[in-house]
Amino acid sequence: MGSSAGSGNSYDYSFKILLIGDSGVGKSSLLVSFISSHVDDLAPTIGVDFKIKHLTVGGKKLKLTIWDTAGQERFRTLTSSYYRGAQGIILVYDVTRRETFANLADVWAKEVDLYSTNQDCIKMLVGNKVDKETERMVTREEGIAFAQEYGCLFLECSAKTRANVEKCFEELALKILEVPSLLEEGSATVKRNILKQKPEYHASPGGGCCS
Ligand SMILES: Nc1nc2c(ncn2[C@@H]2O[C@H](COP(=O)(O)OP(=O)(O)O)[C@@H](O)[C@H]2O)c(=O)[nH]1
Ligand SMILES: [Mg+2]
Numbered sequence: 001m002g003s004s005a006g007s008g009n010s011y012d013y014s015f016k017i018l019l020i021g022d023s024g025v026g027k028s029s030l031l032v033s034f035i036s037s038h039v040d041d042l043a044p045t046i047g048v049d050f051k052i053k054h055l056t057v058g059g060k061k062l063k064l065t066i067w068d069t070a071g072q073e074r075f076r077t078l079t080s081s082y083y084r085g086a087q088g089i090i091l092v093y094d095v096t097r098r099e100t101f102a103n104l105a106d107v108w109a110k111e112v113d114l115y116s117t118n119q120d121c122i123k124m125l126v127g128n129k130v131d132k133e134t135e136r137m138v139t140r141e142e143g144i145a146f147a148q149e150y151g152c153l154f155l156e157c158s159a160k161t162r163a164n165v166e167k168c169f170e171e172l173a174l175k176i177l178e179v180p181s182l183l184e185e186g187s188a189t190v191k192r193n194i195l196k197q198k199p200e201y202h203a204s205p206g207g208g209c210c211s
Helices: 027-035 098-115 140-150 165-176 180-186 188-197
Strands: 013-020 050-057 060-067 088-094 122-128 153-156
Touching: 013 027, 013 098, 013 165, 013 180, 027 050, 027 060, 027 088, 027 122, 027 165, 050 165, 060 165, 088 098, 088 165, 098 122, 098 140, 122 140, 122 165, 140 153, 153 165, 165 180
Parallel strands: 013 060, 013 088, 088 122, 122 153
Antiparallel strands: 050 060
């Protein structure tokens, strides 16, 4: 019931959401955990590029296109196109690995500021793997402090137990819905009109790759 597959899905808004953070923090697992309602198999994942999830938040029907890396974060080579046009960015660290938390400030937050095309883009800091409480190396208070300093939302979650996973995407979506400029970008009506107005496309004679 309520499957999000198929083309018959209508929606009020469509948003692009990114997952970023060090390799191994659980970005792909969070995505899988959110998309499918059970996580049997938490093997290390290779990237999936993106997945689409339909959900209703705040009375609005949303289509979330959630982008995951294909492992390029290992080489710190996420490109500007990955960031382009995102309305929401989820910055993930592993609460059991301190360096993944430090790298958010040293690396990822800087990239976000450099590349994100929308100034109003909503950011959310997520401390993952809270099921491994005995191995915790980053306190909840430290997470809150960084989120305040950086001006973003904050949650701790577990892709394994699914604790707070849905909440994380829903709170982000709710916040995006409060920002008029982001709403406009994500509006289904606007998108349809742009498509209608698009002039006929003529391929360049030489078969050039750029459009
Ligand atoms: N215990 C636990 N392990 C997790 C959790 N999330 C991910 N993992 C494991 O951490 C490893 C890396 O996860 P992955 O999703 O591939 O991380 P990514 O590189 O950020 O995409 C995998 O072995 C997962 O099974 C979690 O919430 N709890
Ligand atoms: Mg991954």
